[in-house]
Amino acid sequence: MSAEELTRRVIGVIAKTHRVSPETITPETTFQELGMDSLDAVNVLFALEEEFNVNIPDEDAREIRTVRQVIEGIARLLAAGSQGGAQPLGEQAT
Amino acid sequence: MKRRVVVTGIGVISALGHNSTQFWARLSAGVSGIGPIQSVDCSQFRFRNGAEVRDFRPQDHFEEREMDFLDRFAQFAVVAAREAVRDAAVEWNGGLRRRTAVVTGSCVGGQTTEDAAFAEVYRDGRSRVHPMTIPRIMANAGASQISLELGVTGPVFTVSTACSSANHAIGQAFWMVRDGVADLAITGGSEAPFSFGNLKAWEALRVVSPDTCRPFSKGRRGMILGEGAAMLVLEPLEAARARGARIYAELVGFGMSSDAYHITQPSVEGPVQAMDAALEDAGLEPEAVGYINAHGTGTQANDPTESAAIRAVFGPHADRLAVSSTKSMHGHTLGAAGAIEAAATVLALRHGLLPPTANFLEPDPECDLDVVPNQARRAEVEYALSNSFAFGGLNAVLAFRRWDG
Numbered sequence: 356m357s358a359e360e361l362t363r364r365v366i367g368v369i370a371k372t373h374r375v376s377p378e379t380i381t382p383e384t385t386f387q388e389l390g391m392d393s394l395d396a397v398n399v400l401f402a403l404e405e406e407f408n409v410n411i412p413d414e415d416a417r418e419i420r421t422v423r424q425v426i427e428g429i430a431r432l433l434a435a436g437s438q439g440g441a442q443p444l445g446e447q448a449t
Numbered sequence: 450m451k452r453r454v455v456v457t458g459i460g461v462i463s464a465l466g467h468n469s470t471q472f473w474a475r476l477s478a479g480v481s482g483i484g485p486i487q488s489v490d491c492s493q494f495r496f497r498n499g500a501e502v503r504d505f506r507p508q509d510h511f512e513e514r515e516m517d518f519l520d521r522f523a524q525f526a527v528v529a530a531r532e533a534v535r536d537a538a539v540e541w542n543g544g545l546r547r548r549t550a551v552v553t554g555s556c557v558g559g560q561t562t563e564d565a566a567f568a569e570v571y572r573d574g575r576s577r578v579h580p581m582t583i584p585r586i587m588a589n590a591g592a593s594q595i596s597l598e599l600g601v602t603g604p605v606f607t608v609s610t611a612c613s614s615a616n617h618a619i620g621q622a623f624w625m626v627r628d629g630v631a632d633l634a635i636t637g638g639s640e641a642p643f644s645f646g647n648l649k650a651w652e653a654l655r656v657v658s659p660d661t662c663r664p665f666s667k668g669r670r671g672m673i674l675g676e677g678a679a680m681l682v683l684e685p686l687e688a689a690r691a692r693g694a695r696i697y698a699e700l701v702g703f704g705m706s707s708d709a710y711h712i713t714q715p716s717v718e719g720p721v722q723a724m725d726a727a728l729e730d731a732g733l734e735p736e737a738v739g740y741i742n743a744h745g746t747g748t749q750a751n752d753p754t755e756s757a758a759i760r761a762v763f764g765p766h767a768d769r770l771a772v773s774s775t776k777s778m779h780g781h782t783l784g785a786a787g788a789i790e791a792a793a794t795v796l797a798l799r800h801g802l803l804p805p806t807a808n809f810l811e812p813d814p815e816c817d818l819d820v821v822p823n824q825a826r827r828a829e830v831e832y833a834l835s836n837s838f839a840f841g842g843l844n845a846v847l848a849f850r851r852w853d854g
Binding site for chain 1 (some may be wrong): 513517528577579580584
């Protein structure tokens, strides 16, 4: 996935989950600017985990303030996953 | 000094309609809301019928964001509370918000959400559930949302005592207003028990009827599950008078007891003690009571036991009492039952019209009371009781008085 594609998809997920237009979001946008409280943020993180099939650790989740941090974090998790570091959905529960 | 407490607002959503006007119109006409269950595929169940709230569109009542964290049972609670508060024309101010209580009952809370979420992880092998699952499941979700929406900051809590939940809740709210702990209360109960897992659990108990709910009738085959909510607005008589509020009825007594007998089998003694306690709390002689809205589930066990308990409390006066079970129309709504039946009782007193026991076939000698079969009856009753007896042996009884102005 290209960096542009990843950015577009992350913004798309945030926009859909938080019910705002994707045009209002750039990588520099902060969660605070989007009016997100902590509960809104866990909703967005859940949607991102579903979209990209990754598990975002709680420690990382607490650090996230901007959309860029999200994009970079997802990119790291996807890279780790492609090296066999992340488990596909469904296997952990069996 | 104890204050007199009156009911000034009513909100109901049930199988009989989405507001208290529809509720009373159908209840007093003896129309049953029981029909084939639509929200769950019951083709492999031993029962097919329930009393569901039909054509409920959450988006007509809530923004998408609110729907995210409100399970169906909490949505019902909020819809009923909004109607009750609007009906009472409450005049809010900062002081009143601090002095207002919200006390709700619920038996199973947001279990529709719980059932779906757990199916995802157990059955579908998914690794995560939606983050709103916990806020949706919590049994106090309805009470909390009512508090949030109205800015009410006084005592707010939820009582869970199975089928007596709402009566216990209303009783607590009543005593808080009576004793000056709160100056207004929004109180009742809500329930949404229709999920595959929960219905399977009820099926296993073998108490749900394969046809309909026929309380106190020969040929009764069990209870019918229902869903919905009802909320009452309670306030001190003097405050209601001062603001010129319409008064539906006076709430005069509350009594509770525990059977300490069996986890599911009903006893005679526990309900007797609770009815006696309600009468004592109201300062009433049994002969003053003219109507009882019975617990009347339509099970083999409940109805004869409740009949015997009523005879034990009222003696010969039991033959002059009208007793009906409106569960024959709105189903057994578990943690909402006491609230929906309190609304029925209050409206019966106000309109001088006793709602019937619907679906009645023929008298059962074991339930030898006047159960107002199938047809509502004109009767100017001054005092009425509303009974709730729960699994776990927990009993709660409310006593109301007609308001003559």
